[in-house]
């Protein structure tokens with residue numbers, strides 16, 4: 001048995017923030033952001049949180065799969081911006097959906113979280129422990145941005161994507177995951193500083209900090225490496241892949257990955273122009289858009305691949 005994606009869904013907040021609007025708030029420009037990243041605009045959550053967005057994407061995924069919430073055995077929610085430290089966002093989604101038979105927990109692997117969730121669900125399904133899983137990638141990065149730091153805040157946006165995975169004979173072929181905790185400081189966000197009643201310090205929330213060039217170099221090297229590992233271990237030729245659905249962090253990163261893989265850009269769809277980097281949500285949002293546009297045919301081979309804080313990276317090979 002293998003875990004097959006049988007339904008997808010996504011949700012983006014209505015509020016559009018253009019590069020020009022940001023240029024009115026800080027010293028930046030549409031030209032700088034577009035030419036460095038490919039981003040034109042992003043969505044920002046105003047009156048909704050991470051769980052609210054996750055629920056909307058999840059409902060759409062369940063509907064597209066034709067699966068009732070009670071049928072779910074497992075809910076994995078990948079995020080860095082959960083509304084509460086506890087309970088988990090996955091438990092909040094479970095409660096709202098009424099997925100009374102599911103075990104639910106969050107996955108912390110930043111932008112790689114959806115891939116880690118998919119690979120984890122796959123392991124449960126292969127072992128025979130579970131049959132039907134909901135995997136959600138969701139982030140509300142606007143709440144952990146320093147909106148005066150033009151080097152980071154212009155890159156990110158809010159959104160959610162989800163997929164329902166069920167035990168079938170064919171579906172996911174293979175997945176790989178990797179982590180290098182020694183590179184943690186390259187992309188980080190303090191959850192809460194160490195203040196308490198005894199040390200006299202007031203706890204403060206932190207904001208995203210990033211060494212952009214280090215992340216860029218890591219991504220363009222590690223993602224092709226991990227895709228090659230995925231395909232070698234699966235004995236699948238790279239030219240037989242129909243689509244590479246990559247994490248949407250930077251258009252130039254994805255163009256460089258395509259070049260290193262010697263693959264045409266037509267096989268590397270992108271939507272970063274409209275949404276920016278929605279972290280754990282980019283891959284399932286793009287997957288959902290392509291699925292709803294009817295881009296995938298049964299039997300198509302699709303590689304999903306991402307990277308993010310940790311540092312973490314991962315890839316999955318699907319047969320649609």
Ligand code: COA
Nearest residue numbers: 027028029032036111150151154212213215216249250308
């Ligand atoms: N608008 C205008 N100027 C900006 C700016 C902005 N939003 N952000 C930074 N700059 C300035 C810098 O201050 C710097 O000025 P200086 O030369 O006077 O010091 C100049 O632009 C160049 O900055 P630099 O950091 O060298 O730019 P870059 O070409 O490396 O592009 C990123 C920066 C962040 C776009 C790029 O490094 C990147 O995309 N990295 C990957 C980040 C990522 O994907 N993170 C998430 C991973 S999941």
